Structure formats: structure tokens, C-alpha cells
Amino acid sequence: MTDPLIEVSGVTFAYPLPGGGRTIALSDVSMSIREGEFLAVIGHNGSGKSTLAKLFNGLLIPGRGEVRVAGMSTRDTSLHRAIRQVVGVVFQDPEDQIVATLVEEDVAFGPENLGLPRDEVRRRVEASLAAVEVEELRLRPPHQLSGGQKQRVAIAGVLAMQPRCVVLDESTAMLDPEGRREVLAVTRRLHRAGTTIVLVTHFMSEAALAERTVVLSEGRIELDGPPREVFGKRDRLRELDLDVPPVTALAERGRAAGVEIRGLPLTIDEFVSALP
Amino acid sequence: MSEPIVQVSGLWHWYLRGTPLQTVALQGIDLEIQSDDLAAIMGHTGSGKSTLVQHFNGLLRPHRGSVRVFGSDLSDPKLDVRPLRRRVGLVFQQPEMQLFDPTVGDDIAFGPRQLGCTPEDVRRRVRTAMERVGLGFEDFKDRYTFGLSGGEMRRVALAGVLALEPQLLVLDEPTAGLDPRGRRQLLDSLRAIHADGGMALVIVSHDMDVVGEMARRVFVLAGGKTVMRGGVREVFSRVEELRELGLGIPQVSELAYELRKAGRDVRADVLTADELAEALWTSSTSPAT
Numbered sequence: 001m002t003d004p005l006i007e008v009s010g011v012t013f014a015y016p017l018p019g020g021g022r023t024i025a026l027s028d029v030s031m032s033i034r035e036g037e038f039l040a041v042i043g044h045n046g047s048g049k050s051t052l053a054k055l056f057n058g059l060l061i062p063g064r065g066e067v068r069v070a071g072m073s074t075r076d077t078s079l080h081r082a083i084r085q086v087v088g089v090v091f092q093d094p095e096d097q098i099v100a101t102l103v104e105e106d107v108a109f110g111p112e113n114l115g116l117p118r119d120e121v122r123r124r125v126e127a128s129l130a131a132v133e134v135e136e137l138r139l140r141p142p143h144q145l146s147g148g149q150k151q152r153v154a155i156a157g158v159l160a161m162q163p164r165c166v167v168l169d170e171s172t173a174m175l176d177p178e179g180r181r182e183v184l185a186v187t188r189r190l191h192r193a194g195t196t197i198v199l200v201t202h203f204m205s206e207a208a209l210a211e212r213t214v215v216l217s218e219g220r221i222e223l224d225g226p227p228r229e230v231f232g233k234r235d236r237l238r239e240l241d242l243d244v245p246p247v248t249a250l251a252e253r254g255r256a257a258g259v260e261i262r263g264l265p266l267t268i269d270e271f272v273s274a275l276p
Numbered sequence: 277m278s279e280p281i282v283q284v285s286g287l288w289h290w291y292l293r294g295t296p297l298q299t300v301a302l303q304g305i306d307l308e309i310q311s312d313d314l315a316a317i318m319g320h321t322g323s324g325k326s327t328l329v330q331h332f333n334g335l336l337r338p339h340r341g342s343v344r345v346f347g348s349d350l351s352d353p354k355l356d357v358r359p360l361r362r363r364v365g366l367v368f369q370q371p372e373m374q375l376f377d378p379t380v381g382d383d384i385a386f387g388p389r390q391l392g393c394t395p396e397d398v399r400r401r402v403r404t405a406m407e408r409v410g411l412g413f414e415d416f417k418d419r420y421t422f423g424l425s426g427g428e429m430r431r432v433a434l435a436g437v438l439a440l441e442p443q444l445l446v447l448d449e450p451t452a453g454l455d456p457r458g459r460r461q462l463l464d465s466l467r468a469i470h471a472d473g474g475m476a477l478v479i480v481s482h483d484m485d486v487v488g489e490m491a492r493r494v495f496v497l498a499g500g501k502t503v504m505r506g507g508v509r510e511v512f513s514r515v516e517e518l519r520e521l522g523l524g525i526p527q528v529s530e531l532a533y534e535l536r537k538a539g540r541d542v543r544a545d546v547l548t549a550d551e552l553a554e555a556l557w558t559s560s561t562s563p564a565t
Contacts, residue, residue: 017423045426045455092453146321173453176321176482178522202455205527241457246527250549257557268531272538275556 003071004032005165005196006056006087011065013051025051026219028065035164038197040207040227042242043216049200052216053169056198057087070164085114088158092170094150097157103145104129104138107156114161128156131193132186148179152186165196173202184209204231204245208266215240228264247271281444281476282309282332286341289327289500293339301327303500304341309444313476316491316508318484320522324500325480329446332478333357333364346443362391365442369449371433372426380406380424380432381417387440405435408472409465427458431465438469445469446478451486463490488512488526488547496521509545528552 011029014022026048033039043049054060055067058074070086072079091097100106107128111121129135132152142150151171158166168187172180184206191197199210207213213230215223217240223230231237231244234252243249247268251261254275265271289302302324309315319325330336331343334350334357343350346363368374377383384405388398403413409431421432430450437445450466451459463486470477481487487494487508494511496504498521504511512518512529524530532546532555546552 019420044457170453176522177484177524178320204456243456246549247531250528250531250553253549253553254557257553259557268527268534271531272534275535275540 002035005035005037005070006033007066007068008032008052008055009066009068011055011062011067013048013055013060013063024219026055026062029219029221030065031214031221031224033165033196033198035196036191036194038191038209038211039199040210040213041198041200041216042202042204042207042213044241046218047216048219049216050169053089053167053198053200056165056167057089058083059089085161086163087165087167088161088163089167089169090151090155090158090171092173094147094154094174097154098142098150101141102138103134103140103142103153106142106153107160110157110161124160124162128159131159131190132156146179147175148182151175151179151183155183155186159190163195165198166190167198167200169200170202172206204243204248205267208245208248215242217242227266231266232264278310278312280308281311281346282307283344284308284328284331284341287328287331287338287343288340289324289331289336290339291327301500305497305500305502307495307502307505309476309478311443311476312473313478313493314470314491315477315493315495316479316481316487317495317497318480318482318487318523319497320482323497325497326448327500328497329366329448329478329480332444332446333361333366335366362440363442364444364446365437365440367434367437367445367447367450369452370430371437372429375421375429375433375436378420378422379417380411380419380421383421383432384435384439387436391440401439401441402435405438408438408469409435410461411435425458427454427461430454430458430462434462434465442475444476444478446480448480449483450479450481451483459486466490482523484512484524484526484529488529496523509547512547513544 008029008031011026013026014024016022041049051060055062058080061074067074069083072083074083098106099109104125107125108121111124129138132155134149134152134156137145137149142153172183187197199206201207208227210227213227214221215230222240223233231248234244237244245266247265251265251271254261260276262274265274284305284307287302287305290298290300292298305328317325331350332345338351345360348355348360375383377386381402384402385398388401406413406416411431451462454462469475479490491508494508495502512525515525515533518525528546528549532542532552535542542555546555
């Protein structure tokens with residue numbers, strides 16, 4: 001058994017409040033992520049999921065407990081450069097993440113900052129643009145792109161650092177349906193190519209695509225398992241005021257009406273073939 | 277009695293008009309909103325939706341064609357649009373970014389105070405607006421806006437517009453970025469506000485599930501043109517056309533479509549999970565209208 005890529009042990013994190021005092025975002029959370037895993041994190045706003053995402057690469061440091069990335073503790077700020085080469089984060093609003101005036105310059109920004117030789121920067125930019133299928137946009141100013149294109153450029157910027165893990169923190173929330181489809185397709189392709197994926201999302205249908213779903217509520221991990229197992233715990237989810245994917249809910253109603261439905265369908269395709 | 281309150285015909289609009297960077301945003305839009313409407317304007321990013329609705333309260337003026345709102349002709353350069361802005365409330369994307377007063381009550385009171393309402397009237401309007409969005413007056417009026425959740429902040433911003441007591445409320449992507457609970461609460465509030473009467477609601481969105489749940493009539497924009505219009509069921513049953521426009525359909529409609537493709541006998545215009553369950557699992561397949 002290999003060591004986990006990310007190991008979170010006994011982490012508590014609190015934000016200071018403007019008027020004094022603190023608000024607890026995560027309390028005593030432990031989890032580990034294996035290399036190559038595709039993990040979805042779901043929960044309401046304020047459940048702690050974005051805080052967790054920011055702990056994965058040292059953007060936030062736990063108040064108590066420890067986060068280790070490929071064996072390196074995020075507490076040691078001298079390791080942050082190395083840690084951020086292992087774990088890259090893509091945020092919700094692509095506008096916040098794009099720095100340069102041309103797409104290819106934006107993607108080159110990270111590797112150039114690493115002080116890599118020109119040829120290596122070139123090679124990485126090519127590969128990253130190809131991975132998210134935006135090669136034809138390389139000489140365009142980012143502000144002219146659609147939301148999905150911008151978000152894919154932001155992902156390319158992260159890929160150019162050759163991370164072993166990509167964290168998408170609600171990266172599809174602001175996108176239109178086509179933009180969401182584009183970003184999800186890229187995510188699945190990266191996973192198939194061996195990259196570890198952490199997808200933080202509000203969309204239950206997106207969480208259903210992962211191999212493992214972690215449900216956070218009020219700063220604690222409430223459920224953790226394959227989506228089929230997690231979405232099968234309907235009563236617990238209802239207590240947490242969370243939904244299941246719409247097709248799963250529909251299958252449940254069919255079963256309640258006495259229809260024999262095979263298994264627990266999580267996607268439209270599964271639903272169609274689960275009907276008698 | 278419903279009557280037309282917005283009449284748009286042959287509307288054209290250009291950005292950076294008269295410069296080498298001129299781009300066309302609207303190319304001949306026709307659309308009408310009724311006084312009791314519950315309508316949606318859908319379209320891809322860049323389709324012209326936001327440009328169109330900014331004509332409804334005179335933020336933009338027509339470059340060609342005409343826009344009449346509550347009888348006022350927006351092509352008339354002498355038209356004073358201020359009275360119009362009281363009757364047409366525009367809620368932009370992520371309106372919580374526009375909260376600026378430290379407390380909830382003061383932020384919502386800003387508009388009515390600007391209108392010159394009496395202190396009693398301001399208080400009444402603030403109380404009513406807060407209740408309509410599900411924020412208890414006593415509970416929330418003195419709370420700091422920065423300490424609220426994203427969903428609560430968005431409802432404060434909506435209450436600020438409702439306190440102007442508009443007759444037409446236009447919301448641009450009202451649920452974007454909200455979590456499932458915040459989304460549900462906001463949509464419930466909007467449904468109740470519309471059911472109270474006296475206000476037309478126009479939702480601008482590319483979230484098909486929101487449109488399917490809320491709207492009765494739908495206008496689809498693409499490349500600055502109105503490419504589809506009709507009842508929400510009719511529009512969402514045109515699956516291939518919507519897909520070609522990069523829009524997709526509500527999940528339930530998509531499921532119904534795939535089931536039909538797989539040879540199941542499911543009618544084309546189902547919109548809600550209830551209807552689909554009924555279509556699939558009861559002998560009667562008559563549409564519930």
C-alpha cells in the first residue's frame with residue numbers, strides 16, 4: 001500500500017470574525033487522498049468545503065492538526081513552493097485567476113516563475129493548452145473568451161506546473177451549460193491520464209461522476225464513500241438538507257410506486273438501463 | 277387583467293458604435309412582457325440577454341427599433357427615465373457585491389429614502405420587502421451584512437430592489453453560485469412574490485433547471501436574435517435545437533428525451549419529476565396542465 005498523496009489529520013480551522021471572536025470552519029477533520037483518485041466534495045455554503053480545498057495546498061494552514069502533501073507538512077512554509085507544484089487549485093471565477101494579456105503568456109506564467117529553461121516552458125505550455133483543447137486560442141486576449149474557455153485556460157495554467165493533483169473549487173458554478181460540459185470533460189480526461197482530482201461542487205450530478213464522494217456539514221465529514229453508497233443514504237442526506245441527483249430521486253419514487261428498478265442509477269444512462 | 281408593459285420591436289444595439297471595435301449585440305429583437313408575466317430569457321453567454329434587459333429601465337437606449345416600457349418610448353431622447361426606474365427593478369448578477377451599508381435594514385432602506393419616502397413608509401417598505409424574501413424583520417434588520425451567508429446576502433440585495441415596489445422585476449442569473457439550499461429558498465421567495473400579484477417577473481438565465489421550474493413563457497436568444505419563443509413546455513421539447521444552441525434542457529426533460537430515444541412511451545413536454553414519474557409509472561399518460 002502506497003502512502004496517500006494528501007493526508008489530513010485531526011484538522012481544525014477557524015476564521016477570525018471582524019468584531020472579535022472566531023467562527024469554526026472545520027473541526028477535527030481527518031481524511032486521506034490516494035494518488036490517482038477522483039474525489040468529489042459536497043456540502044452547503046459554510047460547510048467547510050472551500051476551506052478544506054485551500055488546506056490541500058497550504059493556502060490555509062490548519063489551526064490544529066496537520067496536512068501533509070506527498071509527505072510534506074503545509075505548516076513548513078519553506079515547502080510551500082514544492083507543495084504547490086504537487087497540488088494546483090482552480091477557483092470559481094476564472095476572472096480572478098488570469099493574469100496575462102494573451103492566453104499562452106498566462107499559461108507560461110507559472111513555469112516561468114519556476115525559472116525553467118525556455119524550451120521546457122514552451123513544451124509545458126503546448127502540452128497544457130492541448131490537454132484542455134484551447135490551442136487555437138493561444139494568441140487571444142483572455143477577456144475575449146467565453147466562461148468555459150477562460151476556465152479551461154485557468155486549468156491549463158495549473159497543468160503547466162505539472163501537478164499530481166488538481167483541485168477544482170466550484171470551478172463550474174459560474175459557467176453556462178456548455179462551459180460546464182467542457183470543464184467536466186477536461187476533468188475526466190485528466191483523471192484517466194492519472195491526475196488526482198478533487199472536485200468541490202454544489203451539483204449532485206457532478207458528484208455522481210467521481211469515484212468517491214465526501215459530504216461535509218458544519219465543518220465535519222458526515223459521509224465518505226463511493227457515490228452509489230453515499231447517495232443510497234437518502235435519510236441521512238435529507239437530515240443534512242442535501243439532495244441526491246435528480247435521476248436517483250426519480251428512481252426512488254418509481255420503486256416506491258412498486259416498479260422494479262435495478263440498482264441505484266446515478267446518471268441518465270444508468271436510469272434508462274435500470275428500468276424493467 | 278393582463279396588459280403589455282414592455283414592447284420591444286426590431287431592437288438593435290451595438291457596443292463601441294462608430295469605432296473600429298464596433299460589435300453588434302442585438303440584431304432585431306422582438307419581445308413583449310405582460311403585466312402578470314412569469315417569463316425567462318435564456319441564451320448562451322454573449323447572446324445579448326443582459327444587453328436586452330438593460331433597455332427595460334433605460335440603462336441603455338435603442339440604437340434602432342423601439343422599446344416601450346409602461347407606455348414610455350425609450351427612443352425619445354427627452355424621456356426622463358427616473359420614474360421608470362421605480363417601476364422596473366433590475367437585479368444584476370451577484371447583487372450581493374453591491375451591498376454597501378453596514379446593516380441589513382439600512383441597506384434595504386437606501387432606495388426608499390432616495391425616493392423621499394416618509395420614515396414610516398420607509399420602515400413599512402423595508403419590513404415588507406424583508407418578509408417577502410424570508411428574512412425576519414426583527415431578526416435581521418440590525419445584523420451586519422458582511423456576517424451573512426451568500427444566500428442571505430443575495431436575499432438582502434433582492435429586498436433592496438423590492439423595497440422600491442417595482443411592477444416589473446428582472447433578475448439576471450438569480451441563483452448562480454448559490455448552494456442548493458440557498459437556491460431553493462430564493463426560488464420559493466420569487467414564486468411567492470409573483471403569486472402575491474401586481475408584479476411581472478423576468479428571469480434571465482442559462483440554468484435550464486431554474487427556467488423549467490419557474491417560467492411559463494420562454495424567449496431564447498442567440499447571436500443577438502430571438503431564435504425561439506413560446507410556452508416553457510413547448511420550448512423544452514425542442515431538444516435538438518436547444519442542444520445546437522449549446523443550451524441543453526432541464527435534467528428531467530433530458531431524461532424524458534433519452535427515455536423516448538430508448539423506445540419508452542413518454543410524452544415530449546414533461547418538465548417536473550412529478551410529471552415524469554406519472555408518465556412512467558401510471559397507466560394514464562394525459563398531460564397535467
